[in-house]
Ligand code: HEM
């Protein structure tokens with residue numbers, strides 16, 4: 106009996122994208138936890154003040170993870186240029202294509218339990234793309250810009266942080282405004298992560314293809 110072999114697996118996410126994804130997720134976890142404590146510090150530690158450096162360690166972890174996030178995103182941008190075409194999906198959305206919006210609406214209905222299973226996507230589905238561009242990429246760029254603007258206050262006038270991001274605080278008004286927006290940005294990212302992890306696991310169970318394992322092995326496999 107001769108029958109055509111159906112495609113079982115497609116290589117989607119190359120190793121640099123996968124490594125970046127998990128390192129980036131870890132950095133954001135550290136940034137959100139330490140950032141929360143920078144905004145709402147713990148009560149004073151008992152004992153001699155000189156024996157404690159708790160807030161110092163928290164801020165150090167925040168800044169280290171902040172550098173990791175920024176350098177990681179630069180590396181990820183580089184990979185968008187040299188990697189496969191799925192590596193570029195994070196950085197733009199085909200907003201001028203009618204079909205894109207139609208398919209996005211189809212995905213909204215699917216996630217809202219209001220339609221049958223939609224088509225199969227090899228890369229990101231249209232809704233995932235929308236969320237990843239607007240709620241992850243642009244928002245993390247905003248966090249990096251405001252974060253380094255705050256960092257420039259400590260690094261002082263003339264530092265590279267000040268020369269690159271010194272315009273941000275005057276734009277917002279004053280330092281506290283940037284703190285508040287940077288803080289609000291955290292809750293935006295935390296919301297993205299909650300929905301993102303929910304969607305990834307839900308799609309793994311209910312969708313037509315592998316999802317979480319795709320971000321580990323790089324391969325998309327299909328159930329039917
Ligand atoms: C701070 C936490 C996280 C952030 C900021 C984040 C962000 C992202 C981003 C930006 C992408 C797009 C990747 C690209 O195109 O380069 C992505 C994809 C993906 N993430 Fe996450 N992620 C996080 C945590 C997680 C966790 C915990 C899981 C597993 C449950 C997960 C599963 C996935 C999967 C499966 C994809 C690929 C989705 C697809 O095939 O369309 N992520 N994530």
Ligand code: HEM
Pocket residue numbers: 133136137139140141143144145164167168170171172174175248249251252253255256257284285287288290291294
């Ligand atoms: C996912 C990304 C990030 C999150 C969720 C985050 C979260 C936060 C939060 C919640 C605060 C406290 C704001 C307040 O209420 O005053 C904060 C402060 C701060 N963040 Fe971030 N941040 C992120 C990225 C960055 C980056 C990339 C940098 C750059 C190095 C940075 C540098 C700072 C600085 C300098 C402060 C002020 C520290 C202080 O006043 O002691 N952040 N961050």
